[in-house]
Amino acid sequence: MTVENTPEESSKAKAKLKLFAKSLGLGIIEGGITAGLGYALLRLNVYAMFGILLLWLIFGWFSTYLISNNAMEIITTMISGNVVAGVIYYFVGISIWLLSILIGLSILFWMISFTTKILLFPSKKLQEENQTS
Numbered sequence: 001m002t003v004e005n006t007p008e009e010s011s012k013a014k015a016k017l018k019l020f021a022k023s024l025g026l027g028i029i030e031g032g033i034t035a036g037l038g039y040a041l042l043r044l045n046v047y048a049m050f051g052i053l054l055l056w057l058i059f060g061w062f063s064t065y066l067i068s069n070n071a072m073e074i075i076t077t078m079i080s081g082n083v084v085a086g087v088i089y090y091f092v093g094i095s096i097w098l099l100s101i102l103i104g105l106s107i108l109f110w111m112i113s114f115t116t117k118i119l120l121f122p123s124k125k126l127q128e129e130n131q132t133s
Contacts, residue, residue: 016072023073026066027080030059034081035088038102042094049102056106060113078110 034055041048059081067073086103094102 019068019073020076023067023076024080026063027077027082028084030063030077031081031084032088034059034106035085038085039089039092039094049098049105052102053105053109056109057113060110061117064114064117074114078107078114081110082106 034052037055038049038052041051060078063074063077067077082103085106086099089099089102
């Protein structure tokens with residue numbers, strides 16, 4: 001027996017794929033930008049690592065305006081950004097111990113920015129649903 005997709009199911013799948021591709025692309029772009037700026041900052045001073053973490057925090061806040069606040073998009077954006085940044089950092093010759101610290105702290109800072117954004121500024125849809133209830 002074969003199950004054929006209805007037009008509704010295929011349109012939902014296309015919409016999910018489009019959201020996934022958008023969040024993946026956004027993560028790749030943000031990871032590349034942050035890795036480039038981060039490498040430039042690290043060339044200036046080792047303590048500039050804190051500037052890199054601030055960049056991740058800002059990009060996490062910025063990302064929430066471009067993607068929906070659902071788990072699939074947040075995780076895809078975060079993982080793709082960190083993988084791209086980690087690969088760039090690795091090939092420019094950053095030490096493994098510093099690389100692991102940067103990636104770990106960037107995940108932490110990005111999750112802090114997503115969490116604070118979701119808690120402080122909930123979706124308008126949720127606010128409207130709560131008001132009508």
